[in-house]
Amino acid sequence: MTADAAASPWWDESVHADRRPFLMARGRVVAAVRAYFADEDFVEVETPVLQFSPGNEAHLHAFATQWHAPEGGAFPYYLRTSPEFAAKKLLAAGETRIFEIARVFRDRERGRAHHPEFTMLEWYRANASYEALMADCARLLGLAAIAGSVAAFSYRGKTCDPFAAPERLTLAEAFGLHAGIDLLRFLAEPGEEPEPAPFAQAAQEAGIRVAADDTWADIFSRVLVERIEPHLGEGRATLLCEYPTSEAALARPKPSDPRVAERFELYACGLELANAFGELTDPQEQRRRFEVEMAEKQRLYGERYPIDEGFLAALARMPPASGSALGLDRLVLLASGARRIEDVLWAPVE
Structure with a gap:
């Protein structure tokens, strides 16, 4: 794309002509996704964009x-940040395999790989x-490439072979390999909530910048972004799994070590593509x-979102x-x- 074209609006004919091959690929990828889930006996659902609660994670910002x-x-x-709460209510209602290609909205996000309105496959x-979802992710990468x-x-x-079996790496392994930090010592x-002071000292010894008012989660995120993520999904996709339970607000603890949760993220070419859980069902x-997340949101941003009591009630009935x-x-x-x-967006937010 020329400099003049880049300065033109997305609806300029020449700009659209440059983008159109990507948009045609988008249609084929979406069709392949729908075909995959149909073959797996899933039901496609539609849930409301308007929500009473947009989610209760400290750093999640809603319109x-x-x-x-x-x-x-x-x-x-x-405006929903995810269809998650409504989808879990459908599981409580008796559905067993569901998917949605959902338009979702997140404030304070825009960049090369972020957009305030985007499409989430859930x-x-x-x-x-949650290992079954790892297999789904591997299949979807190959189908999208085709x-x-x-x-x-x-x-x-960075390059990544979408047809190769993904590497599976725990957070503890990744912290040890790429940052020289024994993560399990600090969980x-x-x-209980983890103590930041000893974790901060270990991070500083590893050469990570730490501020005096950093929380445990701040330190964890900084190590992840600076030392771990640049190495993920290069050559083949990475399934980064077993997050600290304190960093997996909607995931159930791992039975053999409840300090970590059944959560994984999928990376390709250093880009995060998916976030998955073995779902917590304890209301x-x-x-x-x-409540912990909303207290942190209040501290950082001066606001909190309501808790969806219907969602908590549905968890008690959810399988x-x-x-x-x-x-x-991002997959497209x-x-x-x-x-x-x-x-790859037909009409980006102007």
Whole structure:
């Protein structure tokens, strides 16, 4: 794309002509995704964009709006950041395999791989382990590459074979390998919050910048971003798994070590594509975690989001399940050879 074209709006004919091959690839990838889940006996669902609660994670930011009732009164609502709460209510209602290609919205996000409105592929398997979702992710990478007519993914100087079996790496292994930190030493027991001071010292000894007011989560995120993520998904995809339970607010603890959770993230070419859980179904523990997250949100941003009591009630009826959310635009970006997320959106937010 020329400099003049880059300065033109997305609806300029020449700009659209440059983007159109990526958009055609998008259509083929979406069709391949739907075909995969149909073959796996999934039901495609549609859940509301308007939500009473947009989620209860400290660093998740939602767009707020209002509903004006016909009989009078204005009620606060949010544009969904994920279809997760509604999807789990459907599991409680009796559905066992569901997926949604959902438009979702997140404030404070825009960049080469972020957009304030984007498309999330979210799917759930009742009575299935989260390893089943790892297999789904591996299959989706290959199917997307075939649909996009690429033999390999390439992004910002990194390449990845979408047909190779992904590497599986725990957070403890990754911290030891790439940062020289024994992560397990600094994890808290179930129901407790980890202490930041000893973790901060270990991070400083590893050459990581630490501020005096950093929380444990701040330090964890900085090590992850600076030392771990640059090495993930190069050559082949990476399944980064067994996150600290304190960093997996909606995931169930691993039975053999409840300090870590059944959570994994999928990476290709250093780009995070998916976030998956063995789902937590204990409403009391879920409430406790939400309250911790909202206290942190209040401290950092001066606001908090309401807790969806219906969601907590549904958890008590929900079967054991595993679920994953995958950034469909990012997958299309890799499968089409595009350079940035706006290249694969039919009409980016202006």
